[in-house]
Amino acid sequence: MKEIRMYLCSHIWKSFIRNERWRRNLITKILYLIMGFYFVMLFLTLGFNFSSSIAEEGREAAGRFYEWIIWYLLGDYLIRCILQPFPSLEIIPYLRFRIRRKKLANSVIARTLFNLFNILPLFIILPFAARVTLPHEGIVAASLFTGGCILLIILNNMLALVTGMLIRIKPVNWLIPAGIAVSAALLYRMEVPVSDFSRTLGFSLTEGRLIAFIIPLGLIALVVSLMYRLLHQFLRVDHGNARPAFKHAGKAFSGRFARLGDTGRYMSLETAMLARNRRSRNTMLMVPFFILYAIVYYLFHDEETGRFTDMIFTTMFMGLGAMSYGQLLFSWESTYFDGIMARKQNFLNYLKAKYYLQVLITLLLYFPVAALVMISGRMSIFLVTALMLFLAGPNTCLAMVLATYNDGKVDLNAGTFMNYQGIKGSQFIMTFLFVMIPMAIFKLTGLVVGETGSTIVIASLGIIFILSHEWWLRRLVAGSFSKRRYRLMEGYRKLDA
Amino acid sequence: MIRITNLVKRYQGRTVLSIDNLEIQDGEIFGLVGNNGAGKTTLLRLMLDLIRADKGVVTSDEHPVASSEKWKDYTASFLDESFLINFLTPEEFFTFIAEEYSLGREEKSTRLESFSEFFNGEILGKQKKYIRDFSRGNRQKIGIASALLTGPRVLILDEPFNGLDPSSQILLKRMLADFNTEHGTMMIISSHDLNHITEICTRIAIIEKGVIIRDIKNDGNAMTELASYFSVRNEVKGRR
Numbered sequence: 080m081k082e083i084r085m086y087l088c089s090h091i092w093k094s095f096i097r098n099e100r101w102r103r104n105l106i107t108k109i110l111y112l113i114m115g116f117y118f119v120m121l122f123l124t125l126g127f128n129f130s131s132s133i134a135e136e137g138r139e140a141a142g143r144f145y146e147w148i149i150w151y152l153l154g155d156y157l158i159r160c161i162l163q164p165f166p167s168l169e170i171i172p173y174l175r176f177r178i179r180r181k182k183l184a185n186s187v188i189a190r191t192l193f194n195l196f197n198i199l200p201l202f203i204i205l206p207f208a209a210r211v212t213l214p215h216e217g218i219v220a221a222s223l224f225t226g227g228c229i230l231l232i233i234l235n236n237m238l239a240l241v242t243g244m245l246i247r248i249k250p251v252n253w254l255i256p257a258g259i260a261v262s263a264a265l266l267y268r269m270e271v272p273v274s275d276f277s278r279t280l281g282f283s284l285t286e287g288r289l290i291a292f293i294i295p296l297g298l299i300a301l302v303v304s305l306m307y308r309l310l311h312q313f314l315r316v317d318h319g320n321a322r323p324a325f326k327h328a329g330k331a332f333s334g335r336f337a338r339l340g341d342t343g344r345y346m347s348l349e350t351a352m353l354a355r356n357r358r359s360r361n362t363m364l365m366v367p368f369f370i371l372y373a374i375v376y377y378l379f380h381d382e383e384t385g386r387f388t389d390m391i392f393t394t395m396f397m398g399l400g401a402m403s404y405g406q407l408l409f410s411w412e413s414t415y416f417d418g419i420m421a422r423k424q425n426f427l428n429y430l431k432a433k434y435y436l437q438v439l440i441t442l443l444l445y446f447p448v449a450a451l452v453m454i455s456g457r458m459s460i461f462l463v464t465a466l467m468l469f470l471a472g473p474n475t476c477l478a479m480v481l482a483t484y485n486d487g488k489v490d491l492n493a494g495t496f497m498n499y500q501g502i503k504g505s506q507f508i509m510t511f512l513f514v515m516i517p518m519a520i521f522k523l524t525g526l527v528v529g530e531t532g533s534t535i536v537i538a539s540l541g542i543i544f545i546l547s548h549e550w551w552l553r554r555l556v557a558g559s560f561s562k563r564r565y566r567l568m569e570g571y572r573k574l575d576a
Numbered sequence: 577m578i579r580i581t582n583l584v585k586r587y588q589g590r591t592v593l594s595i596d597n598l599e600i601q602d603g604e605i606f607g608l609v610g611n612n613g614a615g616k617t618t619l620l621r622l623m624l625d626l627i628r629a630d631k632g633v634v635t636s637d638e639h640p641v642a643s644s645e646k647w648k649d650y651t652a653s654f655l656d657e658s659f660l661i662n663f664l665t666p667e668e669f670f671t672f673i674a675e676e677y678s679l680g681r682e683e684k685s686t687r688l689e690s691f692s693e694f695f696n697g698e699i700l701g702k703q704k705k706y707i708r709d710f711s712r713g714n715r716q717k718i719g720i721a722s723a724l725l726t727g728p729r730v731l732i733l734d735e736p737f738n739g740l741d742p743s744s745q746i747l748l749k750r751m752l753a754d755f756n757t758e759h760g761t762m763m764i765i766s767s768h769d770l771n772h773i774t775e776i777c778t779r780i781a782i783i784e785k786g787v788i789i790r791d792i793k794n795d796g797n798a799m800t801e802l803a804s805y806f807s808v809r810n811e812v813k814g815r816r
Contacts, residue, residue, distance in 0.1 A: 418659035
């Protein structure tokens with residue numbers, strides 16, 4: 080049995096190290112490395128700076144930190160429910176072997192511990208224990224605090240996974256996290272002293288009160304036993320079995336886009352793809368969060384940030400939705416791309432469908448962002464509109480051309496969190512250019528014609544590209560696609576790209 | 577007519593397919609047999625312009641498939657699951673294909689009705705399931721039906737009998753033969769099953785290591801020739 084455990088562990092390691100994502104070109108590997116290093120340093124610096132500021136203020140400030148523990152856990156739980164992947168699918172190849180289900184269940188549970196949601200909080204907890212708890216209350220208290228927090232993180236991990244499993248069994252179980260979110264809002268609204276309880280919890284951990292450890296441990300044991308029972312049911316090849324399909328799209332496939340004819344049919348196909356597959360759906364579900372962030376940025380962020388920063392954020396709020404979809408424009412279809420290419424189709428209409436959808440997403444984000452900008456009075460509505468036109472014009476053109484350089488396959492049913500499958504160097508470049516091109520044009524033309532003039536230049540460029548979309552779709556996008564189509568199809572056929 | 581001239585495909589310097597000359601006539605049912613890795617699927621993909629040839633051309637009715645799209649108007653194919661849009665229901669998928677080929681609603685329904693025995697009440701109707709949630713055999717049926725639905729002049733199928741139950745295999749053979757008689761459709765079918773191939777094909781080619789080594793007219797004795805070729809090959813291998 081020990082050997083089996085070793086095999087499972089070594090297979091986890093091999094599946095990680097032999098993943099196609101490491102077979103990138105050198106530039107992409109370097110970009111990955113730089114980004115990874117940047118984020119580790121960023122979080123470490125944040126953790127240490129934050130802890131240093133608390134350390135100067137002493138025990139009372141530590142108490143204020145503890146007040147956030149339960150709120151953090153609630154938020155963490157809700158985000159995990161949406162984004163945290165469940166690794167049970169990886170275990171399916173082992174089901175045919177003579178391995179006890181309990182071992183497989185253990186392996187699944189062990190795999191869940193190695194995810195970013197469990198690691199990120201350590202960037203705050205460890206510096207806090209070292210800089211605040213250790214000097215004031217000694218090594219035992221620091222160790223107890225760290226251990227207690229890790230227990231709470233594991234508990235959250237297990238709770239989110241059980242919720243995820245229940246949701247897979249019956250989608251109506253989405254009511255569980257929804258109910259918890261509503262309850263949290265009510266607790267906050269009714270001023271129930273959750274923060275006081277959280278503060279007590281924090282102090283109880285550092286003081287080593289048994290009850291603060293026994294309850295999470297007991298809950299973990301309870302949740303794990305529930306997971307075993309569910310896994311026993313889940314660990315079958317048919318565990319992800321058919322959910323009833325959405326209602327039939329009507330007699331004509333184009334449905335609500337019927338007016339657009341052939342293009343409408345392709346738009347319907349794209350929207351069905353976005354809505355009915357896990358990865359694309361989760362990616363698009365992130366879009367409303369940009370608006371939430373925009374609300375915070377425009378209405379609750381009082382600091383003077385300057386025109387340039389405001390423009391960068393406004394471009395991002397309006398453009399990130401279309402970019403999330405556009406960066407994998409053709410890769411989304413990688414699992415059925417051979418069929419698309421072997422059949423009769425009007426390629427220009429196919430491209431138009433993708434273009435119109437990106438414009439639609441940008442427009443949908445433009446209206447709330449424009450309203451928020453007007454309420455906050457931070458920018459001129461003309462500039463916001465000019466930026467939107469630029470996003471719908473030159474930026475979308477750029478995104479589509481760069482998408483023809485992406486031959487990464489996308490598994491539509493994989494999770495979204497920390498999933499970079501299909502994202503290649505060209506997409507990193509796109510993210511950078513997406514924001515920087517309009518800014519650079521605005522700044523440079525501003526030097527010559529002033530702010531109003533550069534707003535007009537930005538808007539004019541947008542309008543020119545929007546009006547000439549058929550031309551550049553045919554000449555630039557279709558042209559680039561045609562040259563690279565074999566390479567794209569080859570990439571999409573790779574099993575694990 | 578499909579004409580292949582000096583066609584070569586290489587992967588990492590290794591030649592996986594090399595066909596000097598091959599012509600497939602209209603109305604012919606052309607079978608392609610060979611062992612695993614012989615190059616059957618590569619040849620079919622080249623015929624459908626899904627991979628780039630390193631040398632040579634494939635023309636369909638004089639249209640070079642790599643530089644023209646006209647052949648797509650009358651060609652239908654099903655090679656593997658990458659030809660299915662698996663997040664659609666079968667009805668949606670068939671509607672999508674029918675609209676792509678400008679089939680009217682009536683025409684689509686009539687053609688789908690002709691598959692009712694083949695579907696065995698498991699594909700269309702009450703159950704609204706996505707294609708990805710069907711069994712492998714039923715996904716295979718959906719793929720084959722989606723190709724036949726368009727009423728093609730050229731039909732290309734890769735291992736169409738795989739995953740089908742015995743009744744469906746027999747039914748498919750009958751359907752293909754009837755379709756050929758009715759529409760005069762050229763069919764190019766690859767398979768490992770010598771019985772199926774010899775039963776329906778008018779001409780059979782053996783492909784080995786990317787080269788067509790025999791081109792047999794099926795006048796009733798093809799099975800003997802195929803069986804003798806593959807058994808001799810195995811004996812030689814066994815002696816080694």
